[in-house]
Amino acid sequence: MARNNTRFIEAHNKLLTICDKTEIGGTLQSENVLAADLGVSRTVIRSVLARFDDIGLIALDGREKAIQRRTRAGDRLEKPATLLTIEELEGRFLDWVLRMDVPPGTALNVAQLAKEFGVAPHTLQEFLSSLSRFGIVVRRPRGGWVLHGFTKEYALELSDFRTVLELNSVQHLVALAPDHPIWARLDVLEQAHLALLERIDRDYHDFSVLDETFHEAINSVVTNRFVKEFQKVISLVFHYHFQWNKADERTRNADAIQEHLAYIDALRSRDVGRAQAAALRHLATSKQTLLNALQANSHTL
Amino acid sequence: MARNNTRFIEAHNKLLTICDKTEIGGTLQSENVLAADLGVSRTVIRSVLARFDDIGLIALDGREKAIQRRTRAGDRLEKPATLLTIEELEGRFLDWVLRMDVPPGTALNVAQLAKEFGVAPHTLQEFLSSLSRFGIVVRRPRGGWVLHGFTKEYALELSDFRTVLELNSVQHLVALAPDHPIWARLDVLEQAHLALLERIDRDYHDFSVLDETFHEAINSVVTNRFVKEFQKVISLVFHYHFQWNKADERTRNADAIQEHLAYIDALRSRDVGRAQAAALRHLATSKQTLLNALQANSHTL
DNA sequence: CATATGTTTATTATTATAAAAAGCAATTAT
DNA sequence: ATAATTGCTTTTTATAATAATAAACATATG
Numbered sequence: 001m002a003r004n005n006t007r008f009i010e011a012h013n014k015l016l017t018i019c020d021k022t023e024i025g026g027t028l029q030s031e032n033v034l035a036a037d038l039g040v041s042r043t044v045i046r047s048v049l050a051r052f053d054d055i056g057l058i059a060l061d062g063r064e065k066a067i068q069r070r071t072r073a074g075d076r077l078e079k080p081a082t083l084l085t086i087e088e089l090e091g092r093f094l095d096w097v098l099r100m101d102v103p104p105g106t107a108l109n110v111a112q113l114a115k116e117f118g119v120a121p122h123t124l125q126e127f128l129s130s131l132s133r134f135g136i137v138v139r140r141p142r143g144g145w146v147l148h149g150f151t152k153e154y155a156l157e158l159s160d161f162r163t164v165l166e167l168n169s170v171q172h173l174v175a176l177a178p179d180h181p182i183w184a185r186l187d188v189l190e191q192a193h194l195a196l197l198e199r200i201d202r203d204y205h206d207f208s209v210l211d212e213t214f215h216e217a218i219n220s221v222v223t224n225r226f227v228k229e230f231q232k233v234i235s236l237v238f239h240y241h242f243q244w245n246k247a248d249e250r251t252r253n254a255d256a257i258q259e260h261l262a263y264i265d266a267l268r269s270r271d272v273g274r275a276q277a278a279a280l281r282h283l284a285t286s287k288q289t290l291l292n293a294l295q296a297n298s299h300t301l
Numbered sequence: 302m303a304r305n306n307t308r309f310i311e312a313h314n315k316l317l318t319i320c321d322k323t324e325i326g327g328t329l330q331s332e333n334v335l336a337a338d339l340g341v342s343r344t345v346i347r348s349v350l351a352r353f354d355d356i357g358l359i360a361l362d363g364r365e366k367a368i369q370r371r372t373r374a375g376d377r378l379e380k381p382a383t384l385l386t387i388e389e390l391e392g393r394f395l396d397w398v399l400r401m402d403v404p405p406g407t408a409l410n411v412a413q414l415a416k417e418f419g420v421a422p423h424t425l426q427e428f429l430s431s432l433s434r435f436g437i438v439v440r441r442p443r444g445g446w447v448l449h450g451f452t453k454e455y456a457l458e459l460s461d462f463r464t465v466l467e468l469n470s471v472q473h474l475v476a477l478a479p480d481h482p483i484w485a486r487l488d489v490l491e492q493a494h495l496a497l498l499e500r501i502d503r504d505y506h507d508f509s510v511l512d513e514t515f516h517e518a519i520n521s522v523v524t525n526r527f528v529k530e531f532q533k534v535i536s537l538v539f540h541y542h543f544q545w546n547k548a549d550e551r552t553r554n555a556d557a558i559q560e561h562l563a564y565i566d567a568l569r570s571r572d573v574g575r576a577q578a579a580a581l582r583h584l585a586t587s588k589q590t591l592l593n594a595l596q597a598n599s600h601t602l
Numbered sequence: 603c604a605t606a607t608g609t610t611t612a613t614t615a616t617t618a619t620a621a622a623a624a625g626c627a628a629t630t631a632t
Numbered sequence: 633a634t635a636a637t638t639g640c641t642t643t644t645t646a647t648a649a650t651a652a653t654a655a656a657c658a659t660a661t662g
Contacts, residue, residue: 003621003646030637041623046638063630063637086430086440111613120647121614122423126430129387133434135526139387142653143614154526161527168465225436225455226462226531304615304652331606342654347607364606364661412644421616422645443622444645 009077011040012048016071019057028058028065084119089127092117094236097136097149104149108137134233150237155294159287162234163280165227169219170279174270176221183268185217190264193257200254207253208242214260218267238286241293252289259285310378312341313349317372320358329359329366385420390428393418395537398437398448405450409438435534451538456595460588463535464581466528470520471580475571477522484569486518491565494558501555508554509543515561519568539587542594553590560586 015034028034031049035042053060055075058067084092096117108128114121128145131137135154137145148154176182193214196206212235219231259282266278316335329335332350336343354361356376359368385393397418409429415422429446432438436455438446449455477483494515497507513536520532560583567579 003619003648005621007622032637042638043622043624047621109613122647125614126427129427130431130434133431133530135530157525157527161525164465164469224458224462226458229434229436230527304617304650306652308653333606343607344653344655348652410644423616426645 004080006080007040008044008047009079011038011044012051012077013079014038015045015048015052016075019052019067020071022067024067024069026067028067030063081118084117084123086119086123086127089117089119089123093124093127093131095240097147104147104151106147106149107140108145108147110145150294152291152294155237155290156287158234158237159283159290161230162238163283163287165222165230165234166215166219166279166283167276169222169227170267170275171272173218173221173267174272174275180221182217182221186264186267189214189217190261193260193264197254197257200250200257204250204253207256208239211242211256211260212239238290241290247292247296256282256285256289305381307380308341309345309348310380312339312345313352313378315339316346316349316353317358317376320353320368321372323368325368325370327368329368331364382419385418385424387420387424387428390418390420390424394425394428394432396541398450405448405452407448407450408441409446409448411446451595453592453595456538456591457588459535459538460584460591462531463539464584464588466523466531466535467516467520467580467584468577470523470528471568471576472573474519474522474568475573475576481522483518483522487565487568490515490518491562494561494565498555498558501551501558505551505554508557509540512543512557512561513540539591542591548593548597557583557586557590 015028015038018028018034018037022028028049029037031042031045035045038045049058049060049065052058056068057071057075058065110121110124110128114124117124128137129139132139132145135148137147140146173182189210192210196203196210216231216235219227259278263275263278263282266275269275316329316339319329319335323329329350330338332343332346336346339346350359350361350366353359357369358372358376359366411422411425411429415425418425429438430440433440433446436449437451438448441447474483490511493511497504497511517532517536520528560579564576564579564583567576570576
């Protein structure tokens with residue numbers, strides 16, 4: 001076996017349904033039409049038709065595809081367990097890594113991990129290769145991968161990089177016209193922050209999501225594919241680390257909300273200097289929080 | 302055949318040389334020692350020894366490995382044509398893409414390209430996956446890759462991103478102590494620029510390399526893996542585009558040298574504002590040059 | 603008992619191959 | 633006649649199988 005035949009099986013079962021909608025003795029449409037209807041290639045349709053002929057469901061004769069009998073439950077084929085795609089893998093893998101179930105420097109076992117995540121080894125390999133662009137994993141000289149993971153240096157560099165990107169966003173943001181949607185969005189966010197502040201004692205946990213939304217909003221004003229790509233990694237890392245450091249979570253989040261509110265205010269002033277200063281203040285706190293989380297989470301030098 | 306047996310052949314030939322250094326009747330060292338000396342696993346050594354025994358070069362008897370005869374020319378094994386590694390592939394691929402032999406939107410044929418570049422299809426696949434992080438290629442829904450290539454938008458976003466990173470570097474640079482190596486390096490670069498300016502009529506072509514070195518130097522003061530990763534892509538893109546736009550190359554490069562010199566001067570002033578202004582001026586020119594190169598190179602909307 | 607070899611197991615890179623898609627040529631029905 | 637349909641061939645991709653290597657463990661020997 002080489003490729004999994006999910007497409008064949010799906011087309012097969014869909015065509016069974018179509019057969020049932022046609023009376024006995026009636027004929028099916030042309031291969032081309034069926035292929036277009038089911039969204040697969042003619043090759044697949046032909047394989048399905050060949051099987052239908054085999055099991056006596058239809059009689060193939062030239063371009064005649066006459067239905068011979070009703071379908072039975074046994075005609076249906078079982079779908080094989082569908083593997084994750086490379087996109088779905090991203091979330092699962094980062095989740096695993098960022099929780100630091102494994103210390104930095106560990107060799108990754110592609111075959112075993114692939115089984116664990118329910119993907120083809122080859123898919124994981126490919127994914128690791130793309131992750132290596134962010135330095136989360138590195139390729140070993142003679143095959144294999146090593147998890148570099150989230151060391152203190154990594155966190156520092158990531159925070160710094162984040163700061164560079166966000167200060168740039170701020171610079172763009174304050175120059176935007178008053179009717180730009182970002183201002184309305186900031187108003188909404190401000191309300192959300194104030195609302196959370198009122199019920200902070202109970203719902204301090206909700207801040208993590210709000211924080212992500214807030215920074216995403218600020219950076220959304222820059223339409224740059226490189227910025228966006230990094231934003232994904234950055235927000236993931238910060239998001240997860242948020243969830244670990246349980247110490248002082250309530251006060252920490254309350255403080256952060258205040259910083260966000262001051263940040264929004266500064267943005268509204270349209271004064272680049274003031275806005276960037278407010279941004280820097282909050283980003284510095286955020287960086288410290290990330291470092292503390294790392295410290296708390298064992299394996300960091 | 303699965304893996305290529307380069308390691309086996311290398312160890313084989315190296316061990317032949319070792320045999321020649323030992324007199325007939327002498328014995329080779331233990332498998333462990335040989336493995337450590339040649340930097341391969343014991344498994345490889347054992348395969349080699351087994352072959353040596355086969356061809357009557359040595360007599361294996363327990364832990365005795367007695368040399369029976371001198372080696373002959375025919376004993377040596379021919380090394381198979383070594384395939385490119387994924388790192389070597391990067392240069393070759395970007396070279397191919399950036400010359401825009403193919404218009405944006407083209408579907409990439411993995412099997413064919415792999416043959417062309419002399420790599421395993423699987424290696425190319427992995428490489429494309431990592432490139433997709435930079436948006437140069439994108440994965441198609443049901444397998445396959447599409448070259449997004451260097452559209453005008455891509456060039457604009459790349460230039461903007463480059464500017465963000467470099468302004469950040471400048472900010473760091475001007476704050477560095479006078480004994481930091483960067484200052485001496487800038488002195489050297491300044492001389493190189495002046496020297497090139499004198500012979501610009503003849504050697505205007507050399508500017509491309511100098512430009513790359515110059516920007517690399519400036520960005521080297523920031524030790525950040527994300528910055529560095531991007532720098533690689535950025536410098537490649539700019540480097541290649543440099544080589545196309547032949548119109549006014551001499552004057553364009555002469556002008557750029559002047560901008561670089563002013564840039565160096567501004568950096569020396571230690572005045573962030575002045576330095577960033579000079580940087581911006583040059584980066585804007587650079588961006589325009591890139592856009593012109595794209596325009597000149599046919600398939601851009 | 604330390605070191606060497608024999609044997610087994612695990613892991614990775616590459617190849618071979620089945621599944622799917624796409625293209626072309628021949629055929630049939632209107 | 634000609635448009636549509638089928639039969640057959642060629643390409644291309646995803647995965648499974650496999651050889652090469654590495655590593656681990658067990659046994660033997662000086």
